[in-house]
Amino acid sequence: DADVTQTPRNRITKTGKRIMLECSQTKGHDRMYWYRQDPGLGLRLIYYSFDVKDINKGEISDGYSVSRQAQAKFSLSLESAIPNQTALYFCATGGGLLGVDTQYFGPGTRLTVL
Amino acid sequence: GQNIDQPTEMTATEGAIVQINCTYQTSGFNGLFWYQQHAGEAPTFLSYNVLDGLEEKGRFSSFLSRSKGYSYLLLKELQMKDSASYLCAVRDGNYQLIWGAGTKLIIKP
Numbered sequence: 001d002a003d004v005t006q007t008p009r010n011r012i013t014k015t016g017k018r019i020m021l022e023c024s025q026t027k028g029h030d031r032m033y034w035y036r037q038d039p040g041l042g043l044r045l046i047y048y049s050f051d052v053k054d055i056n057k058g059e060i061s062d063g064y065s066v067s068r069q070a071q072a073k074f075s076l077s078l079e080s081a082i083p084n085q086t087a088l089y090f091c092a093t094g095g096g097l098l099g100v101d102t103q104y105f106g107p108g109t110r111l112t113v114l
Numbered sequence: 115g116q117n118i119d120q121p122t123e124m125t126a127t128e129g130a131i132v133q134i135n136c137t138y139q140t141s142g143f144n145g146l147f148w149y150q151q152h153a154g155e156a157p158t159f160l161s162y163n164v165l166d167g168l169e170e171k172g173r174f175s176s177f178l179s180r181s182k183g184y185s186y187l188l189l190k191e192l193q194m195k196d197s198a199s200y201l202c203a204v205r206d207g208n209y210q211l212i213w214g215a216g217t218k219l220i221i222k223p
Contacts, residue, residue, distance in 0.1 A: 041215055042201070043157070043213040090157075103159070103211070
């Protein structure tokens with residue numbers, strides 16, 4: 001079984017709709033991250049959480065919100081989707097010492113906003 | 115601002131050696147990572163450097179020079195399955211991970 005799972009894997013929605021992307025992990029890591037990836041651009045951090053009670057904005061948090069329901073679950077919401085939020089979204093986890101932790105990525109959610 | 119530069123695309127021949135460069139300008143430095151990402155898939159960890167020098171791991175090696183803000187990933191004995199994008203990422207002084215746009219490596223028979 002995959003250590004980091006994301007649902008849904010693909011989603012097509014319309015402008016103005018509310019969308020939730022979910023992430024679950026069985027790695028026991030405290031740190032969780034949401035990224036988006038666009039062609040020709042690097043991964044960009046949307047939000048991150050170092051534990052259940054800790055939520056932090058990343059580089060591009062506008063238009064997004066998150067919820068850390070448990071150590072293993074971190075969901076990303078688009079309150080009112082817009083076409084430029086069309087992208088590949090990745091959830092990742094990190095464990096161990098902060099400076100040296102590698103990140104483990106879920107399989108990604110391909111979101112299309114029409 | 116913070117910046118990571120990598121070539122957009124490289125082409126190499128099966129069985130050969132290729133070096134993918136990464137230069138960075140960040141506010142502080144707490145390590146450099148290389149990840150591999152096959153098309154449509156998640157990035158997977160390849161290597162980590164925090165001290166100057168070469169780290170070897172099988173067919174892959176990664177080099178770091180902190181004074182030059184420079185790293186490279188060396189892939190030997192290239193195989194067709196090495197066709198992928200290679201992402202360079204630097205952890206800055208605030209422990210934020212800054213990602214390069216990635217280098218798409220095309221392997222030809």
